[in-house]
Amino acid sequence: MSNDISLLALLSCSALFAGFIDSIVGGGGLIQIPALFTMLPAELPATLFGTNKISSVFGTSNAAWHYSRRVKMPWRTTLPAALAAFAFSYLGAMAVAWLPRELLRPVILLLLVGSAAYISWRKDFGAIHRPQHAGRRELAYALTVGGAIGFYDGFFGPGAGSFLIFLFIRFFGFDFLHASAASKIVNVATNLAALSFFVPNGYYLPLAAICMAIFNVLGSVLGTQLALRRGSGFVRLIFLVVVSALILKFAWDTF
Numbered sequence: 145m146s147n148d149i150s151l152l153a154l155l156s157c158s159a160l161f162a163g164f165i166d167s168i169v170g171g172g173g174l175i176q177i178p179a180l181f182t183m184l185p186a187e188l189p190a191t192l193f194g195t196n197k198i199s200s201v202f203g204t205s206n207a208a209w210h211y212s213r214r215v216k217m218p219w220r221t222t223l224p225a226a227l228a229a230f231a232f233s234y235l236g237a238m239a240v241a242w243l244p245r246e247l248l249r250p251v252i253l254l255l256l257v258g259s260a261a262y263i264s265w266r267k268d269f270g271a272i273h274r275p276q277h278a279g280r281r282e283l284a285y286a287l288t289v290g291g292a293i294g295f296y297d298g299f300f301g302p303g304a305g306s307f308l309i310f311l312f313i314r315f316f317g318f319d320f321l322h323a324s325a326a327s328k329i330v331n332v333a334t335n336l337a338a339l340s341f342f343v344p345n346g347y348y349l350p351l352a353a354i355c356m357a358i359f360n361v362l363g364s365v366l367g368t369q370l371a372l373r374r375g376s377g378f379v380r381l382i383f384l385v386v387v388s389a390l391i392l393k394f395a396w397d398t399f
Contacts, residue, residue: 152355155273159199159356163363167207167377168371170305170331171386172200174393176356179281184349191349194342198353201335203360204328207382209324210368215317218275221316222326224286226333229294233337236298253394256303259310260387273376276317285315290330297334303390309383320379324371 158179166172176199180192210219297304305327312323322349342348371379 167367225290228290233298
């Protein structure tokens, strides 16, 4: 019994930190998924991924709600992107059966390095909120970005939130704070799409999922408040730290 309590405590701590990081720039899966696989090695991978998604969707939803109360949300861009992400996330999950995911690692590594280099070079990138595009072009870009990231999140996953933030800034002219807020809405959609597969098939651990969800929400509250208080410059700094961690992880896994 004491071992079970210790495991739940450690998983809850990982969920707290994951919720904190994820609410600011994404990347919570970097913390929660390794923790689940390390502490529960006997469980099926699908069960651990399902448990992770249940925890994540509560924290991400909470972050989205807090952002929407304090930041003027770009709904005309965000909602179409979220709908496309939901649909293509499910397609991405289905594609796992016939396309080797390992083929993506070198490509994702190059994209991450390119994103980090571009942001480091362009000091003004994401500093000012200047929304671009309108009408059909805005809708087309939103559907494209949401569909691409949704498919990637359903198929592979790591770094999806960080890629979303980069694309919202690059293609829509958002600052880091607004891009982070918008990315949470899309992340909720992709998480719900994944859960529509995991939950009906029983791929989750109820007790661990509940405990982790509670602490993930707590972490997201702390992270969101800090991001709102410190602004885009702070979000940019955390973004570069998380992307650097992703680069190291992908480089280690690839080479």
